[in-house]
Amino acid sequence: MNIWERLGNLDHRIYYVILIIVVGIPVLKPLGLPIKVGQPAQDFFDTVDRLPEGGKVLVFINYRTDCIVEMDPQLICIFKHVAQKNGKVIMVSGVDEGAMVSQAVASKVAEELELEYGVDWINLGYKPGGDVFMKKMVDDFWEACAYVDINGQPLDEFPIMHGFNSLAKADLVLNLVAVVPSPGERLLQMAIIPTKVPYAVGTTAIQATSEMVFYSSGQYQGLLAGLRGAAEYEFLLEEPGDAIAGMDSQSFAHILVIVLIVLGNLGYFLGEKKREG
Amino acid sequence: MKTQVPYILTVAAVVLIVVSVFFTFIPGVSVEIDQWYILGTAMVCCVGLVNLTSVHIKNIKRKGRDWDLSILLIVLTFGYLIYGLVKGPTDELYAWIFDSTEVPLGATFYSVLAFYIVSAAYRAFRAKTRDAAILLIAAVIVLLGRAPLTEAIFPFFGTATTWIMDIPNTAAQRGVILCAYLGAFITAIRVFLGLERPYASIGE
Numbered sequence: 310m311n312i313w314e315r316l317g318n319l320d321h322r323i324y325y326v327i328l329i330i331v332v333g334i335p336v337l338k339p340l341g342l343p344i345k346v347g348q349p350a351q352d353f354f355d356t357v358d359r360l361p362e363g364g365k366v367l368v369f370i371n372y373r374t375d376c377i378v379e380m381d382p383q384l385i386c387i388f389k390h391v392a393q394k395n396g397k398v399i400m401v402s403g404v405d406e407g408a409m410v411s412q413a414v415a416s417k418v419a420e421e422l423e424l425e426y427g428v429d430w431i432n433l434g435y436k437p438g439g440d441v442f443m444k445k446m447v448d449d450f451w452e453a454c455a456y457v458d459i460n461g462q463p464l465d466e467f468p469i470m471h472g473f474n475s476l477a478k479a480d481l482v483l484n485l486v487a488v489v490p491s492p493g494e495r496l497l498q499m500a501i502i503p504t505k506v507p508y509a510v511g512t513t514a515i516q517a518t519s520e521m522v523f524y525s526s527g528q529y530q531g532l533l534a535g536l537r538g539a540a541e542y543e544f545l546l547e548e549p550g551d552a553i554a555g556m557d558s559q560s561f562a563h564i565l566v567i568v569l570i571v572l573g574n575l576g577y578f579l580g581e582k583k584r585e586g
Numbered sequence: 587m588k589t590q591v592p593y594i595l596t597v598a599a600v601v602l603i604v605v606s607v608f609f610t611f612i613p614g615v616s617v618e619i620d621q622w623y624i625l626g627t628a629m630v631c632c633v634g635l636v637n638l639t640s641v642h643i644k645n646i647k648r649k650g651r652d653w654d655l656s657i658l659l660i661v662l663t664f665g666y667l668i669y670g671l672v673k674g675p676t677d678e679l680y681a682w683i684f685d686s687t688e689v690p691l692g693a694t695f696y697s698v699l700a701f702y703i704v705s706a707a708y709r710a711f712r713a714k715t716r717d718a719a720i721l722l723i724a725a726v727i728v729l730l731g732r733a734p735l736t737e738a739i740f741p742f743f744g745t746a747t748t749w750i751m752d753i754p755n756t757a758a759q760r761g762v763i764l765c766a767y768l769g770a771f772i773t774a775i776r777v778f779l780g781l782e783r784p785y786a787s788i789g790e
Binding site for chain 1: 617
């Protein structure tokens with residue numbers, strides 16, 4: 310077995326260990342590699358930045374525990390950015406685990422920013438119904454949400470909900486999406502196109518390819534794609550957090566994947582030549 | 587009877603919704619039906635719970651495979667459910683159980699993908715054919731373009747990644763989306779006309 314064949318047949322434990330090392334070391338000791346802001350993230354930032362003073366932002370939480378690493382930093386950035394504009398955040402989840410996941414993140418960041426529940430932000434919890442629920446939020450927001458927040462408290466007890474009887478009353482709608490079929494495009498059809506409320510989407514890197522279509526057409530006014538998108542948002546906000554710290558790991562993991570692709574192909578082709586010879 | 591009644595209900599619901607959306611002489615009907623639908627989807631969770639319970643109770647009674655785990659599942663499911671119903675989802679202990687089990691388990695499942703990706707990149711991603719080579723080159727460009735380090739050293743990869751995402755990717759995705767919606771539209775018409783009866787096997 311020549312050197313190329315050996316490189317093409319590495320034991321999987323070797324590259325698993327290398328992966329752990331290249332991902333782990335930058336997490337423990339961040340290198341602070343430069344981050345270039347892409348147009349989709351810049352547009353997302355600008356869309357939130359155009360929020361009027363004290364405006365209301367409706368944030369849809371459509372991700373589960375599996376994607377928290379990519380999505381939680383996006384939600385944290387949204388909270389910080391809206392707080393800078395003295396805005397209000399109304400969260401509602403279209404997936405079962407979304408309510409609990411967002412509650413853990415939001416309550417922590419709200420405490421840090423000294424935001425008051427029911428006045429500056431609220432979590433309406435998980436609401437079933439999919440497309441019909443989205444449409445219903447335009448017709449009668451309170452009825453669509455069964456008149457209660459995540460704890461079952463009546464909505465009329467919260468000042469943030471006063472006068473907010475339709476999705477059309479929102480100054481901005483943001484949708485954090487990591488499930489298929491995408492609630493991003495469904496919300497677009499059911500509520501955003503009829504009401505013409507400004508709309509932007511955050512998603513995972515793996516789902517960015519399918520969401521890009523709607524950003525390119527201008528229907529999403531901004532797009533955050535994965536941890537990279539969150540890192541770009543943190544950079545624009547000048548609030549470095551977990552996403553920027555994770556970028557170093559992502560850089561080295563990508564390079565490792567490319568090195569392995571090259572080694573695998575060299576081993577395959579050069580090993581094959583030897584066999585033919 | 588089993589197929590006629592669902593079909594009549596389907597046609598009636600479709601006609602009511604279409605008429606009330608496009609004409610205003612029966613206002614509020616589609617809004618009311620929407621509310622029924624939302625309540626119906628909420629009830630689906632209960633159907634799932636009933637089914638899960640029934641399957642595992644049968645397993646415990648028969649002392650089938652892993653019947654002890656079935657007991658554990660029933661106890662945990664109903665224990666957590668009852669505790670949540672009594673205390674609410676933001677209760678400290680309820681949230682702690684979720685944050686200490688579901689959150690790390692979910693994140694771990696997704697993180698394991700990194701190992702699969704690395705393994706697949708090494709063992710399967712080979713330029714055996716022209717199509718595979720094109721896919722491989724595109725993947726390498728996007729990988730380099732999405733990593734801040736390589737994008738900073740070689741800005742070309744960032745530009746090329748943007749082009750790949752904006753042009754070929756968007757073109758292909760739009761084709762897929764258009765076809766999917768056409769398919770959904772045709773299926774809806776077939777259900778409305780009774781040519782497609784997904785409810786026909788109910789009770790069989």
